[in-house]
Amino acid sequence: MTGTWVMIATLALATAGMKLAGPLSLGGRPLSARALTVVQLLASALLAALVVVETFGKGRSLTLDARALGVAFAAVALTRRAPMAMIVVGAAAVTAFARLP
Amino acid sequence: MGCPCGEAAGVPPIGCGCRTSGTNAHASTFARPVTLVPNQVASPRERRRAGIRRGVPFGIAVFAIAVSFGILARPVMGSVAPIVMSVVVFSGSAQFGALAVLNAGGSTAAAIAAGVLLNARYLAMGLALAPSLRGRALSRSAFAMTTVDASWASASNGDGTFDAWYMVGVSIPQYVGWVLGTIVGVLIGPALANPNALGLDALFPAFFLVLLFEEARGRRRLAAAGGGAGIALALTPVMPAGLPILAAAAAVVVASRMRP
Numbered sequence: 173m174t175g176t177w178v179m180i181a182t183l184a185l186a187t188a189g190m191k192l193a194g195p196l197s198l199g200g201r202p203l204s205a206r207a208l209t210v211v212q213l214l215a216s217a218l219l220a221a222l223v224v225v226e227t228f229g230k231g232r233s234l235t236l237d238a239r240a241l242g243v244a245f246a247a248v249a250l251t252r253r254a255p256m257a258m259i260v261v262g263a264a265a266v267t268a269f270a271r272l273p
Numbered sequence: 274m275g276c277p278c279g280e281a282a283g284v285p286p287i288g289c290g291c292r293t294s295g296t297n298a299h300a301s302t303f304a305r306p307v308t309l310v311p312n313q314v315a316s317p318r319e320r321r322r323a324g325i326r327r328g329v330p331f332g333i334a335v336f337a338i339a340v341s342f343g344i345l346a347r348p349v350m351g352s353v354a355p356i357v358m359s360v361v362v363f364s365g366s367a368q369f370g371a372l373a374v375l376n377a378g379g380s381t382a383a384a385i386a387a388g389v390l391l392n393a394r395y396l397a398m399g400l401a402l403a404p405s406l407r408g409r410a411l412s413r414s415a416f417a418m419t420t421v422d423a424s425w426a427s428a429s430n431g432d433g434t435f436d437a438w439y440m441v442g443v444s445i446p447q448y449v450g451w452v453l454g455t456i457v458g459v460l461i462g463p464a465l466a467n468p469n470a471l472g473l474d475a476l477f478p479a480f481f482l483v484l485l486f487e488e489a490r491g492r493r494r495l496a497a498a499g500g501g502a503g504i505a506l507a508l509t510p511v512m513p514a515g516l517p518i519l520a521a522a523a524a525v526v527v528a529s530r531m532r533p
Contacts, residue, residue, distance in 0.1 A: 175380075175381035176350050176351070176354045176381070177354065178381060178385075179371060179375075179381050179384050179385050179388070180354060180357060180358045180361065180362065181361075182385045182389075183358070183362045183364075183367055183368075183371060183385060183388040183389065183392075184358075184361035184362045186385075186388070186389045186392065187362055187363075187364055187367060187388075187389075187392045187395065188418060190389075190392055190393060190395040190396045190399065191395045191398075191399050191417045191418055191420050192399065192414050192417050192418070193396055193399055193400075194396065194397075194398075194399030194400035194401070194402060194403040194417070195399055195402060195403045195406045195413040195414065195416070195417040196410055196413065196414065196417075197403070198400070198403045198404070206529070207400075209433075209493075209529045210525050210526070210529050211397070211400070211401035211433060212429075212431075212433055212494075213493055213494055213497040213525040213528050213529055214394075214397050214398070214401065214497075214522060214525050215398075215422075215425070215426050215429070215484075215488050216485065216488050216489040216494040216495070216497040216498040216501065216528075217497040217498060217500060217501030217521050217522055217524045217525050217528070218394045218397075218501060218518060218521060218522060219422070219426075219481050219484050219485040219488060219489070219498070219501075220485055220489065220497075220498035220499070220501040220502040220505075220521070221501040221502060221504065221505035221517065221518045221521030222366060222478070222481040222505075222518055223478050223481045223482050223485055223502065224478075224502045224505050224506050225505050225506075225509060225517060225518055226474075226477050226478035226481065227475075227478040228506065228509075229509050229514075231373075231377055231514075232509065232510055232511075232512075232513075232514075233509070233510055234506065234509055234510065238472065238475070239472075239474055239475045239478065242472055242475030242478075242479060243475060243478050243479055243482060245479075246475075246478075246479035246482050246483070247482060247486075250482065250483060250486045255330065256330040256331065256333070256334050256483055257330060257333040257334050257337065259334075259479060259483055260334040260337055260338070260476055260479045260480050260483065261334075261337055261476075262479075263472070263475045263476065263478075263479030264337070264341075264471060264472035264473055264475050264476050264479070265472060266472065266475070267472025267474070267475035268470055268471050268472035269472075270472075271469070271470055271472065
């Protein structure tokens with residue numbers, strides 16, 4: 173159980189440290205135009221990576237399972253402008269349905 | 274950019290629509306409510322309230338995800354630790370990542386490493402945010418601490434600057450949803466026979482897909498997204514959890530050389 177608390181404390185401190193590093197080191201100073209462009213594109217790249225890893229990743233391997241159906245549902249619901257909560261909960265429902273024996 | 278929307282621009286001309294119908298597609302996709310005035314004229318309080326309104330749908334989705342975290346974490350971590358973790362870490366990707374490692378029989382050190390790597394993107398997000406934060410170190414830190422993916426992306430003005438008060442607002446409903454959801458998940462978990470049968474593991478990628486859909490407009494952003502996804506998929510079999518996601522940032526280098 174001690175391990176769990178060490179993990180929680182370390183992750184809390186590390187997350188705070190990473191959030192604060194940039195603002196504390198260069199707060200208020202502008203980035204160069206080139207750096208700004210990179211920054212503007214960063215969210216797209218990281219979010220897309222999170223989507224595919226959370227959909228197809230299983231430990232260190234890739235797999236195609238019921239999650240993919242749920243995420244596919246989310247993609248369709250997005251293009252139909254469904255509310256966010258419905259998209260997310262619907263994705264879980266579709267995945268659950270696909271897993272019915 | 275035909276409109277002066279930057280920090281130093283003062284009040285932009287009427288019809289310029291720096292936020293709600295900006296000159297690039299991004300600004301319109303994270304569109305603020307129609308009633309919102311540009312941050313040059315809105316007070317911090319108004320901007321924070323506009324952010325809270327924007328954050329409520331995120332908060333509801335985050336609540337559902339946190340319920341699943343609570344359900345899945347309780348058998349591994351007990352009933353108090355998951356709640357404390359949500360209060361002090363407040364990061365879905367790190368918490369799920371660390372939990373996945375523990376679930377797979379990994380060590381505490383491996384779980385910490387996974388969580389830290391998954392959150393390494395906050396370094397980049399903090400660097401992006403930094404020029405938009407003014408004032409003393411303590412106040413800059415307070416703003417920076419409220420950074421989470423959805424808020425950071427929502428608070429982006431599309432020109433590289435961020436509306437810090439707006440970001441704080443968007444984070445508030447998410448924090449409430451995250452902590453409450455974890456408590457609910459821990460409480461209802463024991464009543465569920467098989468949580469995986471509920472498809473809870475699809476909540477998280479679906480949430481990120483919603484954020485991506487709103488973010489990735491325009492050629493360069495789409496290229497960054499496609500490249501990032503490809504890199505992450507290619508590296509997943511060969512790298513520890515978290516690193517492939519961080520490596521996906523490399524796609525930005527190529528995408529940033531494209532014409533907008």
